Amino acid sequence: MTEQEIERIIRRVLAEFGLPARRPRALVLFTGALLGFDDSLAALRRLTDAVQLDWTRTPSAERILDEQRIADVGMTPAADSLTTAHDLLIVPTATVNLFAKVAHGIGDCLASNLMAEFIMSNRPVIAVVDGACPDSEAKRGWFPNMPAAYQAMLHRNLEMIRSFGVTLTPATLLDEAVLGHISPGRSPASEKPAKEELRLVTQATVALAPEGSTLGIAPRAIVTDLARDLAHKRNITFQQRS
Template sequence: MNVNEALNWIIEEVIRRLEARRKKALVIFTGAAIGFQEAVPQLKALLAEGWDFKILLSNSAEYVLTLQLVKEQLGVKEIYLEREVKGLKPLYQDIGQVIIPTLTLNTAIKIALGIADTLTTNVVAHVLMEGIPIIAAKDGCDLKNPTRLQLGMNKTPTPYLMRMEQYLSTLESYGIRLVEASHLYSNIKDGQIAISSVRQSQGEPKTYTLNKKVLSRADIVEAKNRGNALHVPATTIITSLARDTAKEFGIRIIQE
């Protein structure tokens, strides 16, 4: 095996591992009931596409949602309970991202303030420091959520409302993507989490031009070292694997 072959093998192996990890997620349910029913079909759609979930219920989620309900709704057998977990690392090692389908206002505020006094907030703190993407459904922690307003919680003082919105903005400044529970699947599927921080930090795209008949994942890896946008001819065939790798690395493909 010559040097080029060895490098190509290494690249292929790295990408293979990235692809395997990309569909592994830690799913954390906190005790928010609002948004749960909307989040369930989103998670089931990901499971149907071969996603591998580690599911964790916080103490409040075990009480509000119940272990049995989550198992029945998602059709899974194994779920971690906060009161039984002995270590943090096994929960988030070898995962591609964290999904929080039900985020309580209490948990959101603690994360925003850097308070890590529960298993969920502790895990999130470690995940943030390791750069693992996090997406969370904001239905349960958004005081303007329609369901909350329909329940009569529509008399919130403006200063309090503004402060709570600031906490949610702080979460987004940490790189946590807040979406509606019914939009979890589309945001995860489109790869927006993985590439958002890359695009924000890189500003205007630095284009690398490549003239090839077929674009492979190895070409995407090469483009990553040369810029954050890849320009190819309109006739170039782009493999699905190349597109997925581009999303993983935050590479914009321009075809014209």
């Protein structure tokens, strides 16, 4: 029995007897994507009561992101033990470069090695895709003329990352995705679309949903043509909720 399995058993026993459990401890790894930074910080603030957050950053994040704003969230700078002491990994500003490396088994930097180690030890990894998904509104705003073949390559990397068990989420839903992993009976936000009533479904909405899933939509929901095309390719269906 692994240490993680023992930890889960202890949490269940404590919950059954109404005793307070240890707050899960998450390592927050900032990489160099600026897209989604503001929304990720807001989501991390909403998590501070439920999760012990320790943070670190890559050299590119140190150059690009505002460290004072990160510090203002109230997280603790991570100690040297970046993997053994943490229950899960949160990547709030994941880059195209990071996803490409991890998708192809390349571990040649702090971020790719950390993410790979959490994946290989079967611990939860939650990553924000605003800076790496070609369908995200922010990414399309920066690169409106991205070639279709390049978009397809980015999609393949995201699919590979998702197949490793990584939860991919937009920055605005980061806290929901994290809580889905630490709260009993609660599903990660990116894995519970059928329970929601979406009123607007874009290509980005479909890109972030698990392949083969069902998206619950409102009776008068607007579904864009690009969203329908991508849903067909990824075997995603729409279910109208009354």
